[in-house]
Amino acid sequence: MQSSLIDHINKFIELTDADIGLINSAVVVKSIKKKTFLLQPDHICHEIYFVSKGCLRLYFINKKLNEQITQFAIENWWITDYHSLENNVPSNYYIQAVENSEVVCINKNKLDDLFEKVPRLERYFRIVQQRAFSAAQKRIEYIYSFTDEERYRHFRSLFPGFIQRIPQYMLASYLGFTPQFMSKIRAKKI
């Protein structure tokens, strides 16, 4: 039984059985219950996470003491705090399971070793990072193109399935407005 991470990597590069062995021995697969934290503020982030099942969120507490979600990760997405990971500085973020989930964890040092042993993985992660950056570029475009209400309708039309999976207040947080405002626009006909 192939892990879903290996399946995902295989979509971008070819792996030998030896490569797969090396990858599998570098990762730890964890089943985590809803609300479990994988990262909390003031801790240095040492791992990147691949979601094989479920949903995680990345958020921080803003000055008004509200949760501000900056990213969700569902099946086949990576999530981590790259700033903390790369600069070895304490994070401001929480990474938390929104649903019971299964994640593939890779420690940063082990990942660096793995790049030495399986150089083709550089290509896989180059492509993954480029897609992530491209998505971030699009997101910034949307933030500056639409009003909050438009962004909600747009998001709902793009990911109709996803909004069923999470509480409305989390979507409001991700979109950058209050649950009250969310209620207001949901109360309007279409």
Next chain:
Amino acid sequence: MQSSLIDHINKFIELTDADIGLINSAVVVKSIKKKTFLLQPDHICHEIYFVSKGCLRLYFINKKLNEQITQFAIENWWITDYHSLENNVPSNYYIQAVENSEVVCINKNKLDDLFEKVPRLERYFRIVQQRAFSAAQKRIEYIYSFTDEERYRHFRSLFPGFIQRIPQYMLASYLGFTPQFMSKIRAKKI
């Protein structure tokens, strides 16, 4: 005389003379005058640009017919529309020189060939993309943490030199507010 792109790559990976030759034969260095466009809407973006001198901006025209700048690139930064580049679809964006500039242009197909010939370049671009994504994560954090006025003051304290180089209205556009509001907050004492 080494190009500044080669210098930059050399900070992350080791290149042989043969590698350098291959890279140099894949790129085109252009000197472009202020206001020159490297990309315009409805065109598919086929190149990525490395700024060796000067400053470029990436922007689109929003629904209110105003320019919305989403990115600047100064010396040693890459800039392109990855969405258009990767999916071969027409761009919504302009890429324009803000100052007389020198850019290293790499065609996407030539870059793909180059990855075959110089696989270690995957590593360089993996790191560059990861940094770009990390910067985008931080930017989204700031967008949702601060008011517009706070973001202006924060940006000014982070990049005091840069704000001298560009017209104020471009900074207002990048920060997502109007030139009038920019004037208002600049008129306040400190």
Next chain:
DNA sequence: CGAATTTCTTAATCTTGATTCATTTTTTGA
């Protein structure tokens, strides 16, 4: 140099979405 263009400023009014506070509905888990 001097006219044209770009850029910046001021001020009055208006809008989107926040805040506050209260209530209702839904979900969870002992």
Next chain:
DNA sequence: TCAAAAAATGAATCAAGATTAAGAAATTCG
């Protein structure tokens, strides 16, 4: 199964920043 916690809603007031409409100042370049 039912009490407690979590999530969603509603309405009144408020604030940050947009809009509109002039003008003033600074650059550019023929």
